[in-house]
Amino acid sequence: MPHQSINAERLLARIRELGAIGRDGRGQLTRLAASDTEKLGRDALVGWLEAAGLDIAIDRIGNIFGVWQSHDNAGQLPLMLGSHIDTVINAGIYDGCYGVLAALEVIETLKEQGFTPARPIAVTAFTNEEGVRYAPDMLGSLVHVGGLAVEAALATVATDGTVLGSELARIGYAGSVEPGSLKPHAYVELHIEQGPVLDREAITIGAVENLQGISWQRVTIDGVANHAGTTPMAMRCDAGLAAARIGLFLRDHITRSNAPSVATIGTMRFEPDAINVIPSRATFTVDLRDPDEDRLQGLEAALADFLLRVAAEEGVEISVERLARFQPVAFDLGIVATIEASAKARGLKSRRMTSGAGHDAQMIARIAPTAMIFVPSRDGISHNPREHTEADDLVAGANVLLDVVERIACSGWKGS
């Protein structure tokens, strides 16, 4: 059966247009949350939302809502779509922006088609998703679901010394709406994968069924600094070699267990860091993720056991500091099935998958049925100017979102 489709040219043009806002003299794109460049992006977005006839609301933490509602459905909880338009430093143009602009495109398409939704449909751009300027990341959606008091969030001090509340006021986006007052009936976020799975497998649509739990730890290994030339191998307490064993253990352990866990040692520092001195200290971070809480705890326990073993075998002392811990988030399987069905109906290959990155959807999942749609990221690259998704994939993802919205916003959908 033939489907209505979104206006591909309009969507792609807006992605390009928003992606041109916030570039510096070298052409690098940086729209940190509540900055001058992000204000320009927000202004462009609000202009498009107004031009589409949506009702604009800005809440106290700066989350932007564009709501399509009618006299008939104004009493219903809205179907919420969206993502964020703040970026990392030297960013690509798709992360977040694609989900916001595709949501707007879907609403405009539905309006043009004369679709009559059973409930309001809202486009949302959440504040400070990236967390580069203010911590934590996903701050706007966290406040929206009541996970962080708005007063505390507004008082957040940035790495550059600025206060989020003052910056929002300065750029004109300290709204008056109380955060959380716009409760969603359901939430769907369309996003680039930011990982290599869809690209490698040549699959267009990811039906994201869960989001990994995250465990971040900082490990410090204390050995003994000694002369690299005069200390026999058997007499060493080499903090660097002890550290080397940790990363290799984690990979072997995950490979043996055949689990979807991932483990990353992304930072590493040796002391004294001299060519002819055995490292007395190695400090590094361990990033563990798994979509299953029990398995994540099992991985944490296996690491703890191995650290004890390494401490004994290498003659070093190991201490661990917990930096962050988030439990996995399970998305709504009804929406996930709807995404799969929509992809299939359009002849698009899809697969269920796990989000390895954090997204606003994980916050909204606390208060409403939620799921995400992923499209491929070329080579899995994001947070980088080389971030790229093929135009066909961008359009395909938006069309699946269109279909999902049609199904959810019709009167029959009750959630799963």
Next chain:
Amino acid sequence: MPHQSINAERLLARIRELGAIGRDGRGQLTRLAASDTEKLGRDALVGWLEAAGLDIAIDRIGNIFGVWQSHDNAGQLPLMLGSHIDTVINAGIYDGCYGVLAALEVIETLKEQGFTPARPIAVTAFTNEEGVRYAPDMLGSLVHVGGLAVEAALATVATDGTVLGSELARIGYAGSVEPGSLKPHAYVELHIEQGPVLDREAITIGAVENLQGISWQRVTIDGVANHAGTTPMAMRCDAGLAAARIGLFLRDHITRSNAPSVATIGTMRFEPDAINVIPSRATFTVDLRDPDEDRLQGLEAALADFLLRVAAEEGVEISVERLARFQPVAFDLGIVATIEASAKARGLKSRRMTSGAGHDAQMIARIAPTAMIFVPSRDGISHNPREHTEADDLVAGANVLLDVVERIACSGWKGS
């Protein structure tokens, strides 16, 4: 049989006195080559050499010689003893200074005993052994043996922007003697071990028969930066994990081969060095040492083979830059046997051993029969205020040097 012995109190007092020169407000000892504080140390040394009735000579690179010679033996090549008095930053008091002051002590003792040497005996303090301020290390002894032209050495620019020749002139130690004009008949250097072997084995005297060859390389591994949450383990090209394999391979390889080789990865840097990004680059140094050139080459070859294997298995690119390469130095086995015999005659435990660190002796070995005597370093620690050798061991080492000098400087000794 009873031996004459050195004046222990005089030696220990001078070690303490020289160790008090060059301390900063926090009490840290730093006498970098040709600095103001090293000038004070040089002045103290020259004062002691003069008081002992020695003829002072300063060569153009600032090497200090105190020569005990008589009308009868002035035509003979001198037996040379010595080491250096420059230090690292925040140093201990024994490294180098012990060898210089013990040499002076030995000469004074021999003079007091009425010993008549068959040849002159010289105390030497070589310039810039540590190499902290000027590169290369062991610069003064290298110039002495003709391995580096004095003009080039004087033009050396320090890490602090100063020029060695100007600094030597400024502190009054740019001498007029042509380097190398004082050719040694033999050279004996007494030094703290700077390693743990004698301390661990409770042996007082090390008869140093050779000095390790050194191979320094910088290895750069280029993988692919990707999101730590979204990139499955099997799809990664993790430069950090590839680096981890290198250090563990080297240790395993050396342990399996049962060789005296040592391998150290002392520096390590990850890029982008972010907790949630798979390292795109790991840069580290590899320090390989072995007293046997063939075995050192074998170790280098094994590393090169393994790097190729890791590159293939991990999907990374590996490049190697050579930073330094010195062949092993074999010392004079006649002097080594003399050291062993002297220790035995005094009832001191001794063992033959390899120097893992570089010393001026390795340079002098190019032009004359040379060996070194080691005494224990507590816990193997040096280049550190905790550097310590027991007074009894310091005295024992000086007495062995005394005996060795007596044997070599008598008319019968011809070298080996």
